[in-house]
Amino acid sequence: MTTTDLAHPALAPFELGTLRLRNRFTVAPMTRISAAPDGTPTDRMAEYYREYAAGGFGLITTEGIYPDATHSQGYYGQPGLVTAAHVAGWRAVVDAVHAEGVPIVAQLMHAGAISQGNSYGAETIGPSAVAPPGQMMADYGGVGGPWSAPREMTLRDIDEVVAGFAAAAANARAAGFDGVEIHGANGYLLDQFLTDYTNQRTDEYGGPVANRIRLTVRVLQAVRAAVGDLPVGVRLSQTKVNDFTYRWPGADADARVIFGALTDASYLHIASEGRNFLETARLADGSTITQLAREVSGRPVIANGGMHALPQAADVLTGGHADLLSLGTGALANPDLPRRVEAGQPLDPFDREMLHPMANLDTAAAWRARR
Known part of the structure; x- marks a missing residue:
């Protein structure tokens, strides 16, 4: 991959709304639980994000950031975007990334029923009083055991969210971010509304999938009004951090409703369909869920899941499955991944010990020191 003819297709530039990306490799949002106790980003976090920019990534998406001082925080050590101190802390992160010539997008995330650490002490809330499946996650500070049933949200709660x-x-x-991504995936609040077994409401936010996507649509409209001409993306997934097997019950029919409701988004980010993306993201008709997202929404699509496997990543782009690629574990192991690909250098394998006993920057630093 040292000549133009052999260059990986992800090295081609791309325009994402108003953003001009140097290539199609993006850093996926990854929970790092390394903010100050009050949710303020630290200098260490600024260096963490700067390293990806210096490593050649075309776009960086932050970890999930909690958006309010009541129910939204999901983890102790998670950063917020609520106070003036939060804004100032993120400004330092943004400035560090911009100094390397790379745009950065803030991902906003409400944990809902799967909050396992909230400094504001509020009870958990969700679409219905249904306990989420699975167990709290020790790597992210969970005490273990199942989640409790949340309080069912009122219409006022929904408006406040x-x-x-x-x-x-x-x-x-x-804070100077270049865009905003709305986290509607992976089992967090907006996805809890979209998921049939956690949403048993009988009002306009429950029942058919067109109702269950309604809150995400409202959030998208409100965020777009708040940021003007900045790109606004939406992250979606079928699987969840607490349920790896879930698929939308109506398959491609549900997907068409969901994607069709989000045409005001600047892009869609389809998350975590598994390491063998081109197999696990397949629909019954042979197409992939990301292809369907591109077709129905008419918007650029970011594919996530196993994109550090470079032949697969190339096939995803050249086969019309997506426009951009987001990398999580591959980026953790190779913060300079795009530069390595450009130079034809091998990639380091991901080691899960980078996330144990806690998936934070201290653990990652200790792992690197042992290498």
């Missing part, structure tokens, strides 16, 4: 996302988006703009 939308307002929180909008306020945090305005703070993201004030």
Whole structure:
């Protein structure tokens, strides 16, 4: 891959709304639980994100950031975008990344029923009073055992969630971020509304999939109004951090409704379909869920899941399955991955010990020191 003819297709530039990306490799949002106790980003976090920019990635998406000071925080050590201190801390992160010539997007995330560490002490909330499946995650500070059933959200709660996302988006703009991504995936609050077994409501937010996507649509509209011309993306997934087997019950029919409801997004980010993406993301008709997202929404699509496997990553792009690639574990193991690909150098394998006993920057630093 040292000549133009052999260059990996992910090295080609791309325009994502107003953003001009040097290549199609993006850093996926990854929980790092390394903020100060009050949710303020640290200098160490600024260096962490700067390293990816210096390593050649075209776009960086932050870890999930909590948007309000009541129910949204999911983990102790998670950063927020609520206070003036949060904004100032993120400004330092953004400045460090921008100094390397790379755009960075803030991902806003409400944990809902699967919050396992909230400094504000609020009870968990969700679409219905249904305990989420699975267990709290020790690597992210969970005490173990099952989640409790959340309090079922009132319509006022729903309005407050939308307002929180909008306020945090305005703070993201004030911090200098180049865009905002709404976390509607992986079992967190917006995905809890979309998921049939956690959403048993009988009002306009429950029942058919067109109702269950309604809160995500409202958040998208509010965030877009708050940030003006900045790109606004939505991250979606079928699988969850607490349920790896779930698929949308209506398969491609559900997907068409979901993607069709989100055409106001600047892009869609389809998350974690598994390491063998081109197998696990297949629909019954042979197409992939990301192809369907591109077709229905008319928007650029980011594919996530096993994109450090470079032949697969190339096939995803050249086969029309997605426009951009996001990398999680591959980026953790290779913060300079795009530069290595450009130079034809091998990639280091991911070691799960980078995340144990805690998936934070201290553990990662200790792992690197042992190498």
